[in-house]
Amino acid sequence: MSESTGGTRQRIQAVALELFTEQGYEKTSLREIAERLNVTKAALYYHFKSKDEIVSSFADDRLRRMDELIAWAAEQPATLATRRTLIGRYADSMFAGELPKVMRFFEQNQTLLKSLVVGQQMRDRMMRLAGELSRGDESPAAQLRAALTLFAVHSSWFAVRAPGVTDEERKKIALEVADELLARIGDGD
Amino acid sequence: MSESTGGTRQRIQAVALELFTEQGYEKTSLREIAERLNVTKAALYYHFKSKDEIVSSFADDRLRRMDELIAWAAEQPATLATRRTLIGRYADSMFAGELPKVMRFFEQNQTLLKSLVVGQQMRDRMMRLAGELSRGDESPAAQLRAALTLFAVHSSWFAVRAPGVTDEERKKIALEVADELLARIGDGD
DNA sequence: GTCTATAAAGGGATAGAC
DNA sequence: GTCTATCCCTTTATAGAC
Incomplete structure (x- = not known):
């Protein structure tokens, strides 16, 4: 239960996976992912310590x-x-x-x-x-x-x-x- | 004959094609291509007006x-x-x-x-x-x-x-x- | 858990000298 | 045809307040 903080982590994964697939990993910035979720880049870095760790996670x-x-x-x-x-x-x-x-x-x-x-x-x-x-x-x-x-x-x-x-x-x-x-x-x- | 200035254009194409294929288009910078050829970025822009024009060319x-x-x-x-x-x-x-x-x-x-x-x-x-x-x-x-x-x-x-x-x-x-x-x-x- | 602010670096592209 | 120098923008990532 300690991990279910609203599922933000899962939402990041879902949006990142979608954008990475459609536009490419290099062309998709963390800013773009953050904007889609209405959060800031810094919030992403709370859940994942780097861009490629998002990839590993899924x-x-x-x-x-x-x-x-x-x-x-x-x-x-x-x-x-x-x-x-x-x-x-x-x-x-x-x-x-x-x-x-x-x-x-x-x-x-x-x-x-x-x-x-x-x-x-x-x-x-x-x-x-x-x-x-x-x-x-x-x-x-x-x-x-x-x-x-x-x-x-x-x-x-x-x-x-x-x-x-x-x-x-x-x-x-x-x-x-x-x-x-x-x-x-x-x-x- | 007016185009055969040493084949620099062809050399750019060849190096770009190789790097784009090995590392990916987005991950390969024009600086990197220029360095491999021992020229500057500006020299690349004399032969091609943009990065994606290099792709079109081949x-x-x-x-x-x-x-x-x-x-x-x-x-x-x-x-x-x-x-x-x-x-x-x-x-x-x-x-x-x-x-x-x-x-x-x-x-x-x-x-x-x-x-x-x-x-x-x-x-x-x-x-x-x-x-x-x-x-x-x-x-x-x-x-x-x-x-x-x-x-x-x-x-x-x-x-x-x-x-x-x-x-x-x-x-x-x-x-x-x-x-x-x-x-x-x-x-x- | 999310924010603002910023650092540090690198990107594409252009101007103008030679 | 190639150079130096620079502009402007975006990127990843971090520091520290709330």
């Missing part, structure tokens, strides 16, 4: 979930069934709650993957996830297919431009295409 | 090539053969000369696609290209496959992590995976 949760997913995958056999379940679980997390927003933020701010520590961690988790999806087939084509599978889930948000498509339908389409790609992994022998 | 050429490609595709029948030739030509341009560097720049600076005019133009061309790739099959799945096809060509640069892979091999792998995706477009009837 990315850490996402990192934890990815770690869980990767750990689970590492214990499974490298079969098509495992890969399908893995991408299915990943898609579930990408279409639930606030997590897709965080992933969209990183997609829009690719250069942060290099300059911020939390960005490097996110990059690392994505590569590990792709590694699990192609485990058992070390061919270059398999690596590409694994990466595209993840991108299929992400890009279903914007690549499917038809009007009136629900989230559930987007997920279904993404998994349909992903399954086709996964089916081609590991059949080289 | 993006315009890329835009022209994409326009040509889109115009060509629009005249062809919406068949699998056309789609395969189209993605093949696109891959050729992505693996030749300086063009891939420009595309990597835009990938790393996604937010510029919104804020810069030339970015909006590039975004528009990519969507048109995807449109040509899925023309004749307006299903959401076809749109997703078309987008993934383009991404397959782009991502072959970083998703294929095996050492010692040549550009030619990357292209071949990308087109192999792209062809599988394209084969699923337009067979809904």
Whole structure:
């Protein structure tokens, strides 16, 4: 209860995430975030000790979930069934709650993957996830297919431009295409 | 001949493109670019009237090539053969000369696609290209496959992590995976 | 927990000498 | 074609009052 001081911290996170995603992290100033919330910059610094700590604050949760997913995958056999379940679980997390927003933020701010520590961690988790999806087939084509599978889930948000498509339908389409790609992994022998 | 004053303009373009891609457009200052070239900021402003004009200067050429490609595709029948030739030509341009560097720049600076005019133009061309790739099959799945096809060509640069892979091999792998995706477009009837 | 005020630095861009 | 010098603005971040 000692943390629920009106939820200002959460409001800062929400506004920052939105502006960082739409305009870019570098182009969004703390002044702009503060103005949207009708507070001052100094108030922001009470809740976060720097600009990039705001990013870490909402990315850490996402990192934890990815770690869980990767750990689970590492214990499974490298079969098509495992890969399908893995991408299915990943898609579930990408279409639930606030997590897709965080992933969209990183997609829009690719250069942060290099300059911020939390960005490097996110990059690392994505590569590990792709590694699990192609485990058992070390061919270059398999690596590409694994990466595209993840991108299929992400890009279903914007690549499917038809009007009136629900989230559930987007997920279904993404998994349909992903399954086709996964089916081609590991059949080289 | 009146423009060949030592190629300073080209050197500025090359350094800017590299730094913009590696660190991000917003994070790279004109001072930093000038220092790398051992000139002053004012010298940069003799060649380009603003920071974003540097971007336009190397993006315009890329835009022209994409326009040509889109115009060509629009005249062809919406068949699998056309789609395969189209993605093949696109891959050729992505693996030749300086063009891939420009595309990597835009990938790393996604937010510029919104804020810069030339970015909006590039975004528009990519969507048109995807449109040509899925023309004749307006299903959401076809749109997703078309987008993934383009991404397959782009991502072959970083998703294929095996050492010692040549550009030619990357292209071949990308087109192999792209062809599988394209084969699923337009067979809904 | 939020404020005012300010420090310290760096950004893009321009004027005018050479 | 490049320089020095400078303008004006915004940025992140901090100090200290309330």
